[in-house]
Amino acid sequence: MEEILNPFPPEKSPCEGEQMFLQRKPLPYVPTQIDAFTTESALIRPSGRIIHPAEMKDKLREIGESKPPVAVFEVGGTNCWFRPGQINEEGLFVPTDELCEQNAFRLNDPTGKSYADFIGGISSELDPAIPIAFNAAGRHDGHKYIPTNSPGFRQYLQQHEFDLRCLFPEGTTVVSLNDAEAGVTGLVAEHPDLTENGAILLIQGTGLGVAVWDPISGRVIPTEGGHPRLDPNLNPHEQTLQHCSVHDDQRTCLEWVGSGKGVESLARRLYDNPTLTGPDIGRLFGVGYETAVDLYDNAARIGAHAALGIAHATSLPGNLDGVAVGLHGSLFDKIPGYPWKTDQYLTSYTDARPQVVLSGNVPSGNLSNSGAAYLAALEGY
Numbered sequence: 001m002e003e004i005l006n007p008f009p010p011e012k013s014p015c016e017g018e019q020m021f022l023q024r025k026p027l028p029y030v031p032t033q034i035d036a037f038t039t040e041s042a043l044i045r046p047s048g049r050i051i052h053p054a055e056m057k058d059k060l061r062e063i064g065e066s067k068p069p070v071a072v073f074e075v076g077g078t079n080c081w082f083r084p085g086q087i088n089e090e091g092l093f094v095p096t097d098e099l100c101e102q103n104a105f106r107l108n109d110p111t112g113k114s115y116a117d118f119i120g121g122i123s124s125e126l127d128p129a130i131p132i133a134f135n136a137a138g139r140h141d142g143h144k145y146i147p148t149n150s151p152g153f154r155q156y157l158q159q160h161e162f163d164l165r166c167l168f169p170e171g172t173t174v175v176s177l178n179d180a181e182a183g184v185t186g187l188v189a190e191h192p193d194l195t196e197n198g199a200i201l202l203i204q205g206t207g208l209g210v211a212v213w214d215p216i217s218g219r220v221i222p223t224e225g226g227h228p229r230l231d232p233n234l235n236p237h238e239q240t241l242q243h244c245s246v247h248d249d250q251r252t253c254l255e256w257v258g259s260g261k262g263v264e265s266l267a268r269r270l271y272d273n274p275t276l277t278g279p280d281i282g283r284l285f286g287v288g289y290e291t292a293v294d295l296y297d298n299a300a301r302i303g304a305h306a307a308l309g310i311a312h313a314t315s316l317p318g319n320l321d322g323v324a325v326g327l328h329g330s331l332f333d334k335i336p337g338y339p340w341k342t343d344q345y346l347t348s349y350t351d352a353r354p355q356v357v358l359s360g361n362v363p364s365g366n367l368s369n370s371g372a373a374y375l376a377a378l379e380g381y
Protein backbone atom coordinates (compact mmCIF):
# COMPACT_ATOMS: atom_id res chain seq x y z
CA MET A 1 0.00 0.00 0.00
CA GLU A 2 2.67 2.49 1.07
CA GLU A 3 4.62 1.81 -2.12
CA ILE A 4 1.68 2.70 -4.33
CA LEU A 5 1.20 5.99 -2.49
CA ASN A 6 4.88 6.94 -2.47
CA PRO A 7 5.24 9.75 -5.06
CA PHE A 8 9.03 9.36 -5.09
CA PRO A 9 9.93 5.67 -5.30
CA PRO A 10 13.61 5.05 -4.53
CA GLU A 11 16.11 4.67 -7.36
CA LYS A 12 16.67 1.10 -8.56
CA SER A 13 20.19 1.24 -7.14
CA PRO A 14 20.00 3.84 -4.41
CA CYS A 15 23.29 5.37 -3.26
CA GLU A 16 24.43 4.86 0.32
CA GLY A 17 22.95 8.16 1.46
CA GLU A 18 19.55 7.37 -0.02
CA GLN A 19 19.62 3.89 1.53
CA MET A 20 20.37 5.47 4.89
CA PHE A 21 17.43 7.85 4.36
CA LEU A 22 15.17 4.89 3.59
CA GLN A 23 16.21 2.96 6.68
CA ARG A 24 16.21 5.80 9.19
CA LYS A 25 13.41 6.54 11.57
CA PRO A 26 12.04 10.03 11.00
CA LEU A 27 13.52 12.70 13.29
CA PRO A 28 10.99 14.01 15.84
CA TYR A 29 8.38 16.68 15.19
CA VAL A 30 8.89 19.96 17.07
CA PRO A 31 5.49 21.62 17.71
CA THR A 32 7.08 24.70 19.33
CA GLN A 33 8.72 25.48 15.97
CA ILE A 34 5.28 25.60 14.34
CA ASP A 35 4.13 28.08 17.02
CA ALA A 36 7.07 30.34 16.11
CA PHE A 37 5.48 31.03 12.70
CA THR A 38 3.47 34.24 12.81
CA THR A 39 2.57 36.97 10.34
CA GLU A 40 5.46 39.02 11.76
CA SER A 41 8.13 36.34 12.12
CA ALA A 42 7.56 35.00 8.59
CA LEU A 43 6.66 38.40 7.05
CA ILE A 44 3.42 36.99 5.61
CA ARG A 45 1.97 39.71 3.42
CA PRO A 46 -1.15 39.49 1.26
CA SER A 47 0.56 41.44 -1.50
CA GLY A 48 0.91 38.93 -4.31
CA ARG A 49 -1.03 38.76 -7.54
CA ILE A 50 -4.58 37.41 -7.68
CA ILE A 51 -4.84 34.29 -9.83
CA HIS A 52 -7.96 32.53 -11.00
CA PRO A 53 -6.63 29.28 -12.47
CA ALA A 54 -9.40 28.62 -15.02
CA GLU A 55 -9.36 32.20 -16.28
CA MET A 56 -5.57 32.24 -16.44
CA LYS A 57 -5.55 28.97 -18.39
CA ASP A 58 -8.08 30.29 -20.92
CA LYS A 59 -6.05 33.44 -21.51
CA LEU A 60 -2.79 31.50 -21.83
CA ARG A 61 -4.37 29.12 -24.37
CA GLU A 62 -5.62 32.07 -26.35
CA ILE A 63 -2.18 33.73 -26.25
CA GLY A 64 -0.57 30.38 -27.08
CA GLU A 65 -2.38 30.09 -30.42
CA SER A 66 0.24 32.37 -31.94
CA LYS A 67 3.06 30.65 -29.99
CA PRO A 68 4.56 33.91 -28.77
CA PRO A 69 8.09 34.04 -27.33
CA VAL A 70 8.74 34.73 -23.64
CA ALA A 71 12.12 34.98 -21.93
CA VAL A 72 12.94 34.10 -18.33
CA PHE A 73 15.93 35.16 -16.28
CA GLU A 74 16.25 33.09 -13.14
CA VAL A 75 18.59 34.32 -10.43
CA GLY A 76 19.48 32.04 -7.55
CA GLY A 77 22.06 32.44 -4.82
CA THR A 78 24.98 31.20 -6.88
CA ASN A 79 23.61 30.85 -10.42
CA CYS A 80 21.89 32.91 -13.06
CA TRP A 81 20.08 31.34 -16.00
CA PHE A 82 18.43 32.53 -19.17
CA ARG A 83 15.59 30.44 -20.53
CA PRO A 84 13.91 31.57 -23.73
CA GLY A 85 10.71 29.78 -24.67
CA GLN A 86 7.21 30.15 -25.96
CA ILE A 87 3.65 29.61 -24.82
CA ASN A 88 2.02 26.74 -26.73
CA GLU A 89 -1.63 26.09 -27.72
CA GLU A 90 -2.23 24.28 -24.43
CA GLY A 91 -1.17 27.41 -22.60
CA LEU A 92 2.08 25.81 -21.37
CA PHE A 93 5.57 27.30 -21.33
CA VAL A 94 7.92 25.33 -23.55
CA PRO A 95 11.62 26.26 -23.42
CA THR A 96 13.29 26.51 -26.82
CA ASP A 97 16.30 24.38 -26.12
CA GLU A 98 19.02 25.87 -28.36
CA LEU A 99 19.83 28.77 -26.07
CA CYS A 100 18.77 27.19 -22.84
CA GLU A 101 21.85 25.03 -22.25
CA GLN A 102 24.58 27.27 -23.48
CA ASN A 103 23.57 30.07 -21.17
CA ALA A 104 23.66 28.25 -17.87
CA PHE A 105 25.87 30.47 -15.76
CA ARG A 106 27.81 30.03 -12.56
CA LEU A 107 28.69 33.10 -10.59
CA ASN A 108 32.13 33.48 -9.14
CA ASP A 109 32.16 37.21 -8.66
CA PRO A 110 31.98 39.04 -5.34
CA THR A 111 30.91 42.32 -6.97
CA GLY A 112 27.77 41.02 -8.71
CA LYS A 113 28.85 42.73 -11.93
CA SER A 114 28.96 39.47 -13.86
CA TYR A 115 25.24 38.95 -13.12
CA ALA A 116 24.48 42.41 -14.46
CA ASP A 117 26.69 41.91 -17.55
CA PHE A 118 25.10 38.52 -18.24
CA ILE A 119 21.53 39.81 -17.99
CA GLY A 120 22.26 43.12 -19.74
CA GLY A 121 24.22 41.45 -22.55
CA ILE A 122 21.47 38.99 -23.44
CA SER A 123 18.52 41.33 -23.02
CA SER A 124 20.12 43.99 -25.26
CA GLU A 125 20.16 41.42 -28.09
CA LEU A 126 16.52 40.41 -27.62
CA ASP A 127 13.61 41.79 -29.61
CA PRO A 128 12.27 44.48 -27.22
CA ALA A 129 8.72 43.26 -27.90
CA ILE A 130 9.45 39.97 -26.06
CA PRO A 131 8.19 40.12 -22.48
CA ILE A 132 10.81 39.18 -19.90
CA ALA A 133 10.25 37.49 -16.56
CA PHE A 134 12.83 38.34 -13.92
CA ASN A 135 12.51 35.50 -11.43
CA ALA A 136 14.78 35.83 -8.42
CA ALA A 137 15.17 34.96 -4.76
CA GLY A 138 14.74 38.04 -2.59
CA ARG A 139 12.35 40.92 -2.10
CA HIS A 140 10.51 42.59 -4.97
CA ASP A 141 8.54 45.78 -4.83
CA GLY A 142 7.50 47.16 -8.20
CA HIS A 143 10.75 47.92 -10.06
CA LYS A 144 12.81 47.55 -6.90
CA TYR A 145 14.55 44.26 -6.20
CA ILE A 146 16.69 43.44 -3.17
CA PRO A 147 18.56 40.12 -3.43
CA THR A 148 18.76 38.23 -0.11
CA ASN A 149 21.06 35.36 -1.11
CA SER A 150 23.67 37.01 -3.29
CA PRO A 151 25.55 39.78 -1.45
CA GLY A 152 27.58 40.79 -4.52
CA PHE A 153 24.53 41.30 -6.72
CA ARG A 154 22.86 43.15 -3.86
CA GLN A 155 25.84 45.47 -3.65
CA TYR A 156 25.74 46.05 -7.40
CA LEU A 157 22.02 46.88 -7.42
CA GLN A 158 22.38 49.15 -4.41
CA GLN A 159 24.48 51.48 -6.58
CA HIS A 160 21.38 51.75 -8.79
CA GLU A 161 18.99 52.23 -5.86
CA PHE A 162 17.84 48.62 -6.36
CA ASP A 163 16.04 49.68 -9.56
CA LEU A 164 15.86 46.63 -11.80
CA ARG A 165 15.49 48.76 -14.89
CA CYS A 166 19.27 49.32 -14.81
CA LEU A 167 19.61 45.74 -16.14
CA PHE A 168 17.30 45.98 -19.17
CA PRO A 169 16.99 48.17 -22.28
CA GLU A 170 14.43 50.94 -21.96
CA GLY A 171 10.91 50.02 -23.01
CA THR A 172 11.22 46.28 -22.31
CA THR A 173 8.27 44.66 -20.49
CA VAL A 174 9.83 43.14 -17.36
CA VAL A 175 7.76 41.23 -14.83
CA SER A 176 9.75 40.95 -11.63
CA LEU A 177 8.84 38.37 -9.05
CA ASN A 178 10.16 36.28 -6.22
CA ASP A 179 11.11 32.68 -7.10
CA ALA A 180 8.68 31.19 -4.57
CA GLU A 181 5.79 33.32 -5.83
CA ALA A 182 6.68 32.32 -9.38
CA GLY A 183 6.83 28.66 -8.36
CA VAL A 184 3.46 28.60 -6.64
CA THR A 185 1.97 30.34 -9.70
CA GLY A 186 3.45 27.61 -11.93
CA LEU A 187 2.05 24.94 -9.61
CA VAL A 188 -1.48 26.39 -9.77
CA ALA A 189 -1.28 26.94 -13.54
CA GLU A 190 -0.02 23.45 -14.36
CA HIS A 191 -1.89 21.42 -11.73
CA PRO A 192 -5.35 23.00 -11.34
CA ASP A 193 -6.69 19.57 -10.38
CA LEU A 194 -4.33 19.26 -7.40
CA THR A 195 -4.56 22.83 -6.14
CA GLU A 196 -8.31 23.20 -5.49
CA ASN A 197 -7.64 23.20 -1.72
CA GLY A 198 -4.68 25.57 -2.00
CA ALA A 199 -1.01 25.36 -2.87
CA ILE A 200 2.30 25.97 -1.17
CA LEU A 201 5.77 26.03 -2.69
CA LEU A 202 8.80 25.12 -0.60
CA ILE A 203 12.22 26.12 -1.90
CA GLN A 204 15.38 24.60 -0.49
CA GLY A 205 18.30 25.73 -2.59
CA THR A 206 20.90 28.26 -1.55
CA GLY A 207 18.17 29.70 0.67
CA LEU A 208 14.87 28.50 2.12
CA GLY A 209 11.70 30.13 0.75
CA VAL A 210 7.96 29.54 0.94
CA ALA A 211 4.97 31.04 -0.90
CA VAL A 212 1.27 30.19 -0.66
CA TRP A 213 -1.71 30.38 -2.98
CA ASP A 214 -5.01 30.90 -1.18
CA PRO A 215 -7.87 29.35 -3.20
CA ILE A 216 -10.55 31.50 -1.49
CA SER A 217 -9.14 34.92 -2.37
CA GLY A 218 -7.12 33.64 -5.34
CA ARG A 219 -4.14 35.54 -3.98
CA VAL A 220 -0.50 34.51 -4.03
CA ILE A 221 1.01 35.20 -0.61
CA PRO A 222 4.75 35.77 -0.44
CA THR A 223 6.47 35.00 2.86
CA GLU A 224 9.90 34.86 4.45
CA GLY A 225 9.20 31.33 5.65
CA GLY A 226 12.91 30.57 6.12
CA HIS A 227 13.40 33.33 8.66
CA PRO A 228 11.44 32.70 11.85
CA ARG A 229 13.76 31.85 14.73
CA LEU A 230 15.00 28.24 14.63
CA ASP A 231 13.83 26.14 17.58
CA PRO A 232 16.86 24.69 19.46
CA ASN A 233 15.37 21.18 19.02
CA LEU A 234 15.88 21.53 15.26
CA ASN A 235 19.47 22.67 15.70
CA PRO A 236 21.30 19.47 16.76
CA HIS A 237 24.66 20.61 15.36
CA GLU A 238 24.40 23.92 17.19
CA GLN A 239 24.54 26.41 14.40
CA THR A 240 25.29 29.64 16.23
CA LEU A 241 27.67 31.51 13.95
CA GLN A 242 25.17 32.88 11.49
CA HIS A 243 22.54 35.44 12.23
CA CYS A 244 19.35 36.24 10.37
CA SER A 245 19.73 38.99 7.77
CA VAL A 246 15.98 39.44 7.28
CA HIS A 247 15.27 40.19 10.95
CA ASP A 248 18.75 41.51 11.71
CA ASP A 249 18.70 39.13 14.61
CA GLN A 250 21.71 37.45 16.22
CA ARG A 251 19.69 34.25 16.63
CA THR A 252 19.78 31.54 14.00
CA CYS A 253 16.79 31.21 11.68
CA LEU A 254 15.54 28.11 9.81
CA GLU A 255 17.46 29.06 6.66
CA TRP A 256 20.86 28.91 8.38
CA VAL A 257 20.43 25.17 9.00
CA GLY A 258 17.76 24.03 6.52
CA SER A 259 19.13 25.40 3.24
CA GLY A 260 22.10 24.64 0.99
CA LYS A 261 24.14 27.45 2.54
CA GLY A 262 23.15 26.25 6.03
CA VAL A 263 24.26 22.68 5.27
CA GLU A 264 27.46 24.03 3.73
CA SER A 265 28.41 26.19 6.70
CA LEU A 266 27.73 23.36 9.16
CA ALA A 267 29.61 20.77 7.07
CA ARG A 268 32.64 23.08 6.82
CA ARG A 269 32.80 23.25 10.61
CA LEU A 270 31.97 19.59 11.32
CA TYR A 271 34.44 18.27 8.71
CA ASP A 272 36.92 20.99 9.62
CA ASN A 273 37.26 21.91 5.94
CA PRO A 274 36.55 25.54 5.04
CA THR A 275 36.50 24.91 1.28
CA LEU A 276 33.73 22.26 1.12
CA THR A 277 31.02 23.13 -1.42
CA GLY A 278 27.47 21.88 -1.88
CA PRO A 279 28.48 19.36 -4.58
CA ASP A 280 31.28 18.04 -2.29
CA ILE A 281 28.79 17.47 0.53
CA GLY A 282 26.42 15.81 -1.96
CA ARG A 283 29.24 13.38 -2.83
CA LEU A 284 29.88 12.64 0.86
CA PHE A 285 26.15 11.94 1.19
CA GLY A 286 26.29 9.67 -1.87
CA VAL A 287 28.94 7.41 -0.32
CA GLY A 288 27.17 7.37 3.03
CA TYR A 289 29.13 9.74 5.29
CA GLU A 290 26.99 9.84 8.42
CA THR A 291 27.40 13.56 9.14
CA ALA A 292 26.42 14.55 5.59
CA VAL A 293 23.35 12.31 5.81
CA ASP A 294 22.50 13.83 9.22
CA LEU A 295 22.71 17.37 7.83
CA TYR A 296 20.42 16.68 4.86
CA ASP A 297 18.04 14.66 7.02
CA ASN A 298 17.66 17.57 9.43
CA ALA A 299 17.34 20.02 6.52
CA ALA A 300 14.43 17.95 5.16
CA ARG A 301 12.87 18.01 8.63
CA ILE A 302 13.26 21.80 8.77
CA GLY A 303 11.70 22.17 5.30
CA ALA A 304 8.65 20.19 6.45
CA HIS A 305 8.37 22.39 9.56
CA ALA A 306 8.59 25.52 7.36
CA ALA A 307 5.72 24.30 5.14
CA LEU A 308 3.59 23.28 8.13
CA GLY A 309 4.47 26.47 10.01
CA ILE A 310 3.40 28.67 7.10
CA ALA A 311 0.19 26.63 6.71
CA HIS A 312 -0.47 27.21 10.42
CA ALA A 313 0.08 30.97 10.07
CA THR A 314 -2.07 31.36 6.92
CA SER A 315 -5.52 30.20 5.85
CA LEU A 316 -4.32 26.83 4.51
CA PRO A 317 -5.34 23.66 6.39
CA GLY A 318 -2.73 23.40 9.18
CA ASN A 319 -1.90 19.79 8.32
CA LEU A 320 -1.80 20.55 4.56
CA ASP A 321 -4.37 17.85 3.92
CA GLY A 322 -5.30 17.85 0.23
CA VAL A 323 -3.08 20.88 -0.42
CA ALA A 324 -0.60 20.78 -3.31
CA VAL A 325 2.99 21.10 -2.04
CA GLY A 326 5.57 21.99 -4.69
CA LEU A 327 9.17 21.08 -3.84
CA HIS A 328 11.70 23.28 -5.60
CA GLY A 329 15.45 23.86 -5.46
CA SER A 330 18.79 22.15 -5.58
CA LEU A 331 18.35 20.00 -2.46
CA PHE A 332 15.34 18.31 -4.08
CA ASP A 333 17.07 18.04 -7.46
CA LYS A 334 20.56 17.00 -6.38
CA ILE A 335 20.23 14.91 -3.21
CA PRO A 336 18.88 11.42 -3.99
CA GLY A 337 15.88 10.55 -1.80
CA TYR A 338 15.50 14.10 -0.47
CA PRO A 339 11.98 14.70 -1.93
CA TRP A 340 10.92 11.34 -0.53
CA LYS A 341 12.33 12.22 2.89
CA THR A 342 10.43 15.53 2.84
CA ASP A 343 7.21 13.75 1.90
CA GLN A 344 7.84 11.29 4.74
CA TYR A 345 8.16 14.15 7.24
CA LEU A 346 5.07 15.96 5.95
CA THR A 347 2.94 12.84 6.23
CA SER A 348 4.42 11.40 9.44
CA TYR A 349 3.99 14.66 11.39
CA THR A 350 0.28 14.87 10.59
CA ASP A 351 -2.23 12.24 9.64
CA ALA A 352 -2.81 14.05 6.37
CA ARG A 353 -1.64 13.50 2.84
CA PRO A 354 -0.61 16.56 0.87
CA GLN A 355 -0.33 16.33 -2.93
CA VAL A 356 3.41 16.54 -3.43
CA VAL A 357 4.81 17.73 -6.78
CA LEU A 358 8.51 17.88 -7.61
CA SER A 359 9.17 21.18 -9.39
CA GLY A 360 12.10 19.90 -11.47
CA ASN A 361 9.93 17.14 -13.00
CA VAL A 362 7.81 19.39 -15.22
CA PRO A 363 8.51 19.72 -18.98
CA SER A 364 9.28 23.44 -18.71
CA GLY A 365 12.34 22.72 -16.54
CA ASN A 366 10.85 23.83 -13.25
CA LEU A 367 7.65 25.36 -11.85
CA SER A 368 9.33 28.61 -10.89
CA ASN A 369 10.40 29.34 -14.46
CA SER A 370 7.07 28.37 -15.95
CA GLY A 371 5.10 30.44 -13.42
CA ALA A 372 7.28 33.46 -14.19
CA ALA A 373 6.83 32.90 -17.94
CA TYR A 374 3.01 32.77 -17.59
CA LEU A 375 2.88 36.08 -15.75
CA ALA A 376 5.20 37.72 -18.30
CA ALA A 377 3.05 36.43 -21.17
CA LEU A 378 -0.16 37.65 -19.53
CA GLU A 379 1.34 41.07 -18.97
CA GLY A 380 3.10 41.39 -22.32
CA TYR A 381 0.48 40.04 -24.77
Ligand SMILES: [Zn+2]
Nearest residue numbers: 227244245253
Ligand atom coordinates in the same frame (compact mmCIF):
# COMPACT_ATOMS: atom_id res chain seq x y z
ZN1 LIG B 1 17.00 34.54 8.47
